[in-house]
Amino acid sequence: MSQQARSLQDQVARTEKGEASDLLKPLIQIEGVTKTFGDFVAVNNVSLTIYQGELFSLLGGSGCGKTTLLRMLAGFETPTSGRILIDGQDMTRVPPYERPVNMMFQSYALFPHMTVEQNVAFGLKQDGMPRDQVRQRVAEMLDLVELGHLGRRKPHELSGGQRQRVALARALAKRPKVLLLDEPLGALDKKLRERTQLELVNIQENLGITFVVVTHDQEEAMTMSTRVAIMNQGRILQVDTPHAMYEYPNTRFVAEFFGSVNIFEGPLLEDEPGHVVIGCPDLSVPIYVGHGISSREGATVYAAVRPEKIALSKEPPADGTYNTSTGVVEDIVYLGGESTYLVRLDSGRLVRADLQNQTRSSEPELTWHDRVHVSWEHSNVVVVTS
Template sequence: MAKKSVGPVRREFTPWENPDHPPFIEFRNVSKKFGDFTAVRNLSLKIYEREFFALLGGSGCGKTTLMRMLAGFETPTSGQIFLDGQDLAGIPPYRRPSNMMFQSYALFPHMSVEKNIAFGLKQDKLPQAEIDDRVAEMLRLTKLEQFAKRKPHQLSGGQRQRVALARSLAKRPKVLLLDEPLGALDRKLREETQFELMNLQEELKMTFLIVTHDQEEAMTVADRIAVMDKGELIQVATPSEIYEAPNSIYVADFIGDVNLIEATVSEVSEDGTKLHSTGEGFLIESSQTTEAAPGDKVWYAIRPEKVRIAKGQGDAGAFNQVTGIVWDIGYLGDVSIIHAKVGADNRDILRATFANVSRMVEDPITWDEDVVLSFDRDAGVILTR
């Protein structure tokens, strides 16, 4: 029988699944207060060597504060931070085995690319021969050899971003901290640079920690993601687990697009759970078991791409099937999004997406048409919080 997993597995690298594997970075009961405001609240987190880890959340969730405490730019109000087994308390930023790449890049405008990269190495008084070797290596890794003599103002945004990255990596830190590193790039360049970052991290076998509010960016680059809200960790898991098995309404709603259906538990058995939707007025049969008891209110989260849509009325008595009327259609080129009004009085909206695999579509679905929407028993997740 073929092995199943939640979403695709990018590589066989899962040290977090071994309870005896020592963490490379560890936050132990860390809190940070600014006056009466608590930015980080009693947070504990383990990050492993060679991991590409993402801190993801909206503005003010505490992700940047957490990174700044690791870098030494902020001091925890309480708790401890360890890096490679060393307690970082009292160690200034310039003596920590980490380097931080800022969103603004902070390049020296009067210096060439190669001199920008060499700056930190000269500050550390490394031999000139070693400096030259490291600068050459960074230029090669970041594909900047032909731009070595240029000044920052002579470069594109993506090239300046790579200079900042090369300068951060030149000192060979134990961990590279990336604070919204791609925020200034346009969408296409940002997507290309995400894969460059992944390949670079894999080649250097370093630990990368990235702070971002961009869900797609975190999902693309990271081995694991920590979703944060109001200074707390809501869920820490792989990108596919975060997307396919969110542990709460917050995570399900924050990551990607989702239908959140309020429902009441009608039956729980070893074979799964039966729900009755509150607003849409249809039955949901799930293969998932739940701790909720019959009569409890829950939410059923299902991604739009898991919802099938077809013309017609369907079988009103079938599970996981509801009739509706097409209210809106969005054509995005690669996919189409359909919003259908469902329920007894057509008050509620259920979203479905499908890939446009053919250029020509025979008898396409259009506005105000009667449709039937359906999904499999294992397509969604029951959430109790």
């Protein structure tokens, strides 16, 4: 992430709290939007504000409503209720051809009967731009995506990665206020996808155009976005920066969807402003959490611990009153930079811990059937109530 993106994140956070003097102007305002298809509620009372210059991701599994929401921004679907404003103007019922937004389609939707140049020029010609300006802009866009030499090819003569670039150039050619991207990297192989992620971010920052990206890939959302909205069953569960989403998920669903996590379920034993204690039948001792939560004693809550924040050792931890348990190493998954250990606790519960591989030794310090102590710092636990 660039420093520019980071400062934008801070500015967005200040604007949302209303404490900044340099308040950002909302570019997209989605106000209580619902979309139903027959009995099926695709998008359920969603409200969302996206600011100028953001690379905003809508993340969720299939059928969560993220694509429907994007299509409502493009104008292909009309909300059943609610309003959509773009740059302050009500766009709820404005047809797609009159909106200041462009879309990059998941299938790319390149016109097969036109050359690359004609595809990129298509939108400009619709606006009645003079011919020499069109030619200049097309050349500029093709240079931007490094396809200047392939302008006269037809789409079927290009590779998947090249087609993706043409689709991007075509969608950017009209300099839209917002670019909507529907799974922009979904059809690329892993290596190409990782490189293209960074290129997309570079282009976005250089042009200063707001991107709204629909994706089901949490890594992609984490790599690219200034902010992410996680959707499930037509609702938005959480809107946050990738960092906050990962470290401070607000629900069990978000914690599990955005990265992997160990969830311990149990009643709230102690509820103080500075800390809480959770009894967990899966562990031998209770869980101590270094922050307060808004719940009542006795309620069932969930303590979430990320695998990389769990320590494994053959020696018992210094303080054994909280946040620890014992078990046996059942499986080790070698991933190169790190290894994933699956530890079967004495209660029968499986816990996942990710450890860095700091040496090149093929004989790890811990191995199968080793009896280990599982523990974590109390500041590394997040408690969610639902």
